[in-house]
Amino acid sequence: MHRTVVTLVALAAGLLIGSRPVAAHHGAAAFENDPAKRQVLKGTVTEWIWANPHTFLQFDVKRDDGQTVHWVVEASNPPDMQNRGWTNKSFKAGDEVTVTVRPVKSGAPVGSIIQVQFPDGHVLRAVNEPAPAQRQQ
C-alpha cells in the first residue's frame, strides 16, 4: 500500500515536473509532447556539438533491415547543460549510446534528448524530471 502511494506521488511529481521543457528558447511547437511517443534509440556517436543556441548530438542507428539512420538530437545551451553535469567532452565519435528522445512531429530523425545511457550504465539526463528508475519505486 505504502509502495503504491509512493509510486503515485512520484508519478504525479514526474508529470508535473516532466511537463516542463528544458530551458530552451528555440521552440516547443515542433515536438511530440506525449511521453508515450518517446523513442529509445541505440546507436553510435558521430559528433557532439557544444554550441549555442543549443548543444546537439549526432549518431547513427542501424535498423533491423540493415539501413542506417542518422539522427540529430538537441539538448539545451552549454551553461544549462553544465548545470546538469554535461561537458564539451561528454561524447566522442564511436561512443555506443542509448538515447531517449522526444521526436518531432514531422517524422524526421531529429528530436530533443531526454537522457543518454552509456554501456556501463552511466546516465546523463538532459531535462528537469525524475529519472525513470525513481518513478518505478
Added chain:
Amino acid sequence: MKMRLMALLCAASVAGVIALLFATPRAAFGQGEVRQPGAVYDFDFKGEKPAPAPRRDISGVWEPAANASAGINANGAQQMPSDGKPEHELPFTPEGRAAFLSHKPTFGVTMVPSALTNDPMPGCDPQGFPRIVLHNFRTSRIIQTPENVVILYEFNKKWRTIWTDGRAIPKEVDEPRWWGYSVGRWVDDFTFAAESYGFDDRTWLDNAGRPHSDAMRVREEYKRTDRDHVVLTIVVDDPKFYTKPWTALILPLRLQSSHFDIREMECSPSETALYNKLFANPAAGVEAK
C-alpha cells in the same frame, strides 16, 4: 613528554584545518550547489538569518534566489505568461494586439516551429532591454561607480548602463537604442529605481512575442531587503500598445561570491546557422536554407 607535545600539536593542526574548511564563504552562506569546477552557487535555505542590507549598494554578482532556472521565462513575462489564461491577457490597444499577432514566437499561445519564427533574437540581433531580464535573467554582475550603474548579463554576454550622475532622461530621443536610455536614482537607502526610454521598437518584450512601441517607458526597481537579497521589479508602460502599465517581473535575487567567474554564453551567427541547417529546419519539415 616531547612525543606527547608533538601529538597534541598535530591534533590541534588537524582541528584547525577542519575548522577553516567549515569557515569558508560557502558554509557562511549555507547550502551550495556545485555547477562547474571552482564555482559554488548559493541558494536560500530554511532558518538562515542574513545580515542587514548595506546602505545604497546593489553591487555584486547576483543569481535568481529560488534556483538556477527561476529567471528563465520561456513562455513570456514571468508575471504575465502567454498561456491563454484570462488573468494573463495583456491590456493591448488595437495597435498593440496587431503588433503581437504579427510576431511569430517559438513559445506561448501563438508559437510556431523555430524554423518559421520571425523572432529577431535567434539570428543574434540584440534582444535588448527589458527582454534580457524578462526572458533570461542568469548570473549577472552589478557594478556601481559615481556616474552610473553598469550591469553585466550572462545571457548572450550583454551589458547596459544606468546613469546616476544627476542627468535627466531625454524628453526626445533622436537615436533609438536596442537597450534604451536609462537614468536611475536612490529612492531611499535600500531602493534603487531606474527609468528607461528611447527604445528601438524592433526588439520584443519577451520570449512569447509581446511587442513594444517607441513610446515605451520601463520602470526598474532594485530593493535591497538584506545583505544577501535584492528584489528586481520591472513595470512596462507603453501607452501606444497597452492601455495601462503592467508589472512584468518580480524576481528575488541572491548575492553570490564576488569572485564568481560568470560563464560565457554568446549568440554566434555561424553556430546558429549550423543549428538551423542540421536541426531546426528538419525539425520543422522545411528544406535547409
